[in-house]
Amino acid sequence: MNNSSGDHENIEFGLDIIATEIDGLEALRAVLADRKGAFAAAFDSATELLLRNTGRVIVTGMGKSGHVARKIAATLASTGAPAAFVHPGEASHGDLGMIGAGDVVLALSNSGETAELGDIIGYAGRFDIPLIAMTAGAQSTLARAADIALILPGAREACAITGAPTTSTTMTMALGDALAVTILRRKGFTANDFHQFHPGGKLGAALKHVTELMHHTDMPLCRPADTVAHAVDVISKMGFGCTGVVDDDGALIGMVTDGDLRRHFSRSLKDAQVKDIMTADPQVVRETSLAAEALALLSGRKITAVFIVDENRRPLGLLHVHDCLSVGVL
Missing domain, CATH: 3.10.580.10 (CBS-domain)
Incomplete structure (x- = not known):
């Protein structure tokens, strides 16, 4: 098939988008690498809190952040940290009861002003449930309410025309992975433990004895x-x-x-x-x-x-x- 000028333009667009998201990840890496900085301190505190936690990690978010939250909850659960996703909209209609006194809430919102998170934030504060925030809004409602705020560094969204969540969701996803795998390593989680949660598929097969x-x-x-x-x-x-x-x-x-x-x-x-x-x-x-x-x-x-x-x-x-x-x- 012949390459047209449009094909080359498509590739250039794709490369630019990936480069933009890499820039976001590099910015995230830089703030975590600054061991005396506020972000590194917050990451350390969040990790220690999750390691001490005897209940579940309740991960929540709305829209694109909700999709990322589901993935983070699944990753935590598969690495030995009991976790569940609670939809903010459903929480206001009875699902707040899914959050127990021994749990920790991990709330995701790029702006930190997601209205649907209001009831979960209020519930966590009322019943003294620790709240960890992942947000780019340093002065946002979510950041101010959180016990620990992981403030994402500023980064340009890959979709500059609409500002649709792209780079920010990639950064949040990576941060969730960093937390989950750090906890896994700190717990001394082994391949044997991992196999208990992955009995099926190619990964489960590879982990069979x-x-x-x-x-x-x-x-x-x-x-x-x-x-x-x-x-x-x-x-x-x-x-x-x-x-x-x-x-x-x-x-x-x-x-x-x-x-x-x-x-x-x-x-x-x-x-x-x-x-x-x-x-x-x-x-x-x-x-x-x-x-x-x-x-x-x-x-x-x-x-x-x-x-x-x-x-x-x-x-x-x-x-x-x-x-x-x-x-x-x-």
Whole structure:
């Protein structure tokens, strides 16, 4: 397809918009990097308040800020900080009851003068519920009412013609992510914890443990003194393309694959034993490993299967690359 002058103009518009939003993020980064500044102090206080919080984080906002608030609430919840979105309009019609005495309110409004937030602000003040504000209005109603005010630095909206929320929502989104992930790190949140909140999808699959995917019954296993013919029979019967080799203590000391058999095909295997053709000290994976880590090993070593072992290298199961791919581990 031929590029017209309009196509180039479209690209230039797009680049300008992205550059404008990057400028906003750089401004946000700069005020946070000023460790002696008011914004950094407010960010630190907000983080500590949320870490001490024993209830939920009630995130609220109207319009575009409401959409960002929903995302921040979802991010907080997925990283172990109980959170919920409360719509300001619905709050005035009964949903204020969703805000409990042990909660913290995080209110978003670029101007800080969103009328619909009035009842939530009043409710928080009446029942001594801590209020954190995210706003660009330093002297706004929301900022003055907040216990902690995160005042966004001035930034040009990417839609200069209408002033529609663009750069400001990007900055607020990034600030919400910064709070959520800071809390996650401070809590020592692990991949295991994260998996509890993400059991589905590709992310959930990658965070599964190998013990959830491995084959732990009827594992293909041989002894060093077994004949190669016996190993071939085991490999053919089990269908994994390999067999492990264990010693008298049950520890994995070797592995025979289809590839090993092909490499030794030219020599006489009539009287050969498994120990004569096995790959000694094969790659293994510990039972505490994640599926994504195991798949990285399989891919990196260009192998199709790996044994899962305990601390004494005793096989607990076998994981095939297809087991990872079939559940979406990438």
